[in-house]
Structures are given as C-alpha cells and as structure tokens.
Amino acid sequence: MKTPRRFLPSLSLLQAFEAAARLQSITEAARELSLTQSAVSRQIRALEDQIGTPLFHRERQTIRLTHGGAAYAREVREALQKISQASMNLRANPHGGTLSLAILPTFGTRWLAPRLPRFLAQNPGITINLRSQFSQFDFRAIAVDAAIHFGRDDWPGATCLRLMGEEVVPVCAPEMLARHGFATVADLRAAPLLHLTSRPDAWERYFALNGVDASHVHGMLLDEFATSAQAAAAGLGVALLPRFLVEEEIASGRLVAALPVPMRSTEAYYLCWPREQEGHEPLRRFARWLAAETAAFERARSVG
Known part of the structure; x- marks a missing residue:
C-alpha cells in the first residue's frame, strides 16, 4: 500500500527536527546545520503541520520535546543513521555486495581479521564493514546485516548459526x-x-x-x-x-x-542475523565461509 505523502517528510525537515531534539536548542541546531534560527524554526513548524501534531513545548526562548516528540526523535534518528550508513556502503561498493558486520572486538581483531583476506580473495566484489558491539542489540536500530555473538542461540527475531565453542x-x-x-x-x-x-x-x-x-x-x-x-x-x-x-x-x-x-565454556560463538536478511547473498556466502573456517579451527584444536 502506498504511504501518504504527508507521512514522508523531506530530509531537510527531519534533519532540522533531529538536530533541535538532540541539542535541545534551535540556536545550536542552526549552528550545526549552517542555517539561520528562523529557517530551523520554520522547518520544524512545517514538519509539525505536515504530520499534524506538536513536537516541542515552546517556553519563552527554550524548547522541550513533547512525549510523542521524544519517541519520534529516536525513530527519526535511527532512520537517518540507516540512510547515512546505506549511502556510505554504496559509495564503498557501488556495484553492491556490501556486508556490514558487528563483531566482538578481541575476537574480531585477533581471530577474524587475519582470516578475512581469504574470504575477500574468494569473493571478489564483496566489501565487509566492521563495527564493535559487545552485546545483543535490536537489529532494527543498528544498521548491520549480521553480528558475531558469544552466548546462546536465543537472539530475539534472529537466525543463529553456531560457529565454535571455547x-x-x-x-x-x-x-x-x-x-x-x-x-x-x-x-x-x-x-x-x-x-x-x-x-x-x-x-x-x-x-x-x-x-x-x-x-x-x-x-x-x-x-x-x-x-x-x-x-x-x-x-x-x-x-x-x-x-x-x-x-x-x-x-x-x-x-x-x-x-x-x-x-x-557452556556458551559458544554464533553468527546471528535478522530473518529478513536470509536472502542477502554476501551474508549467505560469508556464513558458509565462516562455518567452514571455524569447523577447521575446531578440528585443529582437537588434534592439538
């Protein structure tokens, strides 16, 4: 079903609102966006008119988010971050094939990173982006395709592939x-x-x-x-x-x-991804490769 246009505000309106909400100041938002205060105020008013609800309490020279405005600000911020990440991914690999992966820092730097050149050599055209993440998170809030997780296969809404124990x-x-x-x-x-x-x-x-x-x-x-x-x-x-x-x-x-x-350890390392990513080809290739790498590593340890 097509979304009504009034529920799809322009990026300029959303950026002005997000900056003002985060900084709690029209003046600071204007400075960050290189706009005038009146321009930022007009954009926020236009956004409120478009969606039909106030986003701020205005008290003299200060602003304060309404309850609904605070919730809206969080979701808008997440959406803008996802758009930004998608743009960076496209720029890094304009032909597609990007895999964004959340990793446990030490596992990522000491075990995974030295092996990644083999995956990239076997899969030319795929770009991997890494970010550190210590614990489970909501895949809807962070723009990654998958995560390497230590624990159990109990990530809500995700498919978990066991890699190895320790x-x-x-x-x-x-x-x-x-x-x-x-x-x-x-x-x-x-x-x-x-x-x-x-x-x-x-x-x-x-x-x-x-x-x-x-x-x-x-x-x-x-x-x-x-x-x-x-x-x-x-x-x-x-x-x-x-x-x-x-x-x-x-x-x-x-x-x-x-x-x-x-x-x-009673727990293990897993590769986890949101179920809607099942068909993402770079993820499918990476999951097969990582499963083979960790299986070989486990066999070598058992022999040793």
Missing part, C-alpha cells in the same frame, strides 16, 4: 606465578582476580566447577579481553580468558597458565 584458562604474568606458586584452584583465591563486564560470573563458575567456594569473589573489572590480557601481563591479577585469544601472549612468555586447569 576453552578458558586462568593466566597471569610469570612473576605472579613465581610469587604465588599456585598448586590448586583454591590457591587462586589468594591472588587478585580480573573480571570481565561481559562475563561477570566467570570466576564463580570456574571455582564452582572445581569444588571451590565461589562466594565473595572480588577484583578489578575490565570491559575487553584485550584489556584484561594486558592487565594480567602487567601483573595486576589473574585473568580467566579464552586460550585461543591469548595465544600470542602465551607464546611470547608475557602470560603463562596460572594452573593447567581449563574450563570448557
């Missing part, structure tokens, strides 16, 4: 191992422990699995695997990290296993 191991600086001389899992509780915001209960699960009291486990909180690995190498504590993501530090001797007692 094994985590307690690691620390060689000096910390020499100082504490860890002999049992219980000994780790005497050292400072490093925690990840994305896996706040990892140490509790590790201790419980090994029959050690897991209550009152405290320590420094960090937001990324890479930061946690650096903190451990600097002697700030013991980190519980996926072995395959800290192979470089272990090989160089900057990190050592505090104990040869790994834990197999």
Whole structure:
C-alpha cells in the first residue's frame, strides 16, 4: 500500500527536527546545520503541520520535546543513521555486495581479521564493514546485516548459526606465578582476580566447577579481553580468558597458565542475523565461509 505523502517528510525537515531534539536548542541546531534560527524554526513548524501534531513545548526562548516528540526523535534518528550508513556502503561498493558486520572486538581483531583476506580473495566484489558491539542489540536500530555473538542461540527475531565453542584458562604474568606458586584452584583465591563486564560470573563458575567456594569473589573489572590480557601481563591479577585469544601472549612468555586447569565454556560463538536478511547473498556466502573456517579451527584444536 502506498504511504501518504504527508507521512514522508523531506530530509531537510527531519534533519532540522533531529538536530533541535538532540541539542535541545534551535540556536545550536542552526549552528550545526549552517542555517539561520528562523529557517530551523520554520522547518520544524512545517514538519509539525505536515504530520499534524506538536513536537516541542515552546517556553519563552527554550524548547522541550513533547512525549510523542521524544519517541519520534529516536525513530527519526535511527532512520537517518540507516540512510547515512546505506549511502556510505554504496559509495564503498557501488556495484553492491556490501556486508556490514558487528563483531566482538578481541575476537574480531585477533581471530577474524587475519582470516578475512581469504574470504575477500574468494569473493571478489564483496566489501565487509566492521563495527564493535559487545552485546545483543535490536537489529532494527543498528544498521548491520549480521553480528558475531558469544552466548546462546536465543537472539530475539534472529537466525543463529553456531560457529565454535571455547576453552578458558586462568593466566597471569610469570612473576605472579613465581610469587604465588599456585598448586590448586583454591590457591587462586589468594591472588587478585580480573573480571570481565561481559562475563561477570566467570570466576564463580570456574571455582564452582572445581569444588571451590565461589562466594565473595572480588577484583578489578575490565570491559575487553584485550584489556584484561594486558592487565594480567602487567601483573595486576589473574585473568580467566579464552586460550585461543591469548595465544600470542602465551607464546611470547608475557602470560603463562596460572594452573593447567581449563574450563570448557557452556556458551559458544554464533553468527546471528535478522530473518529478513536470509536472502542477502554476501551474508549467505560469508556464513558458509565462516562455518567452514571455524569447523577447521575446531578440528585443529582437537588434534592439538
């Protein structure tokens, strides 16, 4: 069904409204858009007239979003961001074939990025755009085609393809191992422990699995695997990290296993995408390639 024109405001009206809503100021919006205050005011009035509802409370020289205006501003902002991203994707690859992918930062830089040249060589014409994302999000709000996710296959409204599992191991600086001389899992509780915001209960699960009291486990909180690995190498504590993501530090001797007692994670890495993207050819090719890469990686680890 064709959308009535009054529900399709021009971009200039929407940009003026979005800027004023975000900045809460006609003056600041005019400065950002290189327009006069009166021009921005006229555009917002025109938008209100077109959709038939007020968007701001006007109080002397100030503006304040109405309840409906605030909700509308969020949706308009998301729509403008999607249009901008689509334009950038088209410019990067005018012949199509762009795949926008949300990645877990350390997994993306240490495992995926070194392998991507193989995919691009096998699929000429496809461009991949990457952005960091730590947790699940609404695919309608962020302009990506798919995401690499660690957890379970429970992303609402998405198809999830299992890629691989992981094994985590307690690691620390060689000096910390020499100082504490860890002999049992219980000994780790005497050292400072490093925690990840994305896996706040990892140490509790590790201790419980090994029959050690897991209550009152405290320590420094960090937001990324890479930061946690650096903190451990600097002697700030013991980190519980996926072995395959800290192979470089272990090989160089900057990190050592505090104990040869790994834990197999109950969760896994998945490639997830909104169901309406099922027919997107770059995504289909990438999913097949990534499934083969991770399967080969898992086989190599099991042999090793």
